Amino acid sequence: MIEKQLLDAGIKNIAGVDEAGRGPCAGPLVIAAVILKNPQSDALSEIRDSKELTPAKRERLFDVVIEESLAHSIIEVSVDEIDTLGLHKCNIEGMRRAVNALAVDAEYVLTDGYAIPGLLTPNLAVWKGDQVAISISAASILAKVTRDRIMIDLDKKYPGYGLAGHKGYITKTHTDAINTLGVLPIHRKSFSNIAEIINKGN
Numbered sequence: 001m002i003e004k005q006l007l008d009a010g011i012k013n014i015a016g017v018d019e020a021g022r023g024p025c026a027g028p029l030v031i032a033a034v035i036l037k038n039p040q041s042d043a044l045s046e047i048r049d050s051k052e053l054t055p056a057k058r059e060r061l062f063d064v065v066i067e068e069s070l071a072h073s074i075i076e077v078s079v080d081e082i083d084t085l086g087l088h089k090c091n092i093e094g095m096r097r098a099v100n101a102l103a104v105d106a107e108y109v110l111t112d113g114y115a116i117p118g119l120l121t122p123n124l125a126v127w128k129g130d131q132v133a134i135s136i137s138a139a140s141i142l143a144k145v146t147r148d149r150i151m152i153d154l155d156k157k158y159p160g161y162g163l164a165g166h167k168g169y170i171t172k173t174h175t176d177a178i179n180t181l182g183v184l185p186i187h188r189k190s191f192s193n194i195a196e197i198i199n200k201g202n
Contacts, residue, residue, distance in 0.1 A: 002124075006108055013105065016035075018031070028077055029076070030076055044134055071104035109122070110136055162177060179197060
């Protein structure tokens with residue numbers, strides 16, 4: 001566990017950061033940061049990368065992460081921001097915002113895959129971090145559950161697109177719905193598949 005090495009070195013208040021929603025062509029990007037009270041706690045034994053968990057288990061572990069966190073933050077990056085600034089820039093800026101939104105200052109930050117330039121706190125980009133650092137796994141659960149809840153709510157607002165099922169990913173069902181029902185305000189118009197549909201319509 002990466003956190004154990006940091007704790008053994010006297011570093012406390014380790015923040016894990018992860019996102020949900022880079023790939024979908026609809027809905028926001030959601031980024032979470034969390035500082036666990038004790039990354040080695042037995043209460044966290046079931047924490048895994050959110051992609052390895054069932055939706056029901058993620059929902060249950062969401063509450064466990066909140067209970068076991070010293071501080072946490074969850075931020076949304078809107079479709080408009082993504083279309084204006086680009087996905088990667090939004091992801092980096094979103095991670096920075098999530099860390100800065102923590103009620104407790106982090107002494108060290110672990111991120112999944114991407115470093116955060118310009119962050120005053122020392123930070124390390126960890127390859128497949130949501131699989132090897134429990135703080136990042138915990139953040140991935142907060143981000144994924146939050147985004148799924150958002151997409152389920154959007155499904156009620158925009159029926160017929162199946163958003164509660166595919167969560168905005170570019171599936172055949174989703175593509176067929178867009179071609180039939182049209183592009184929504186929640187679609188990322190900077191994404192090639194959405195831009196292509198818009199161009200065909202014009």
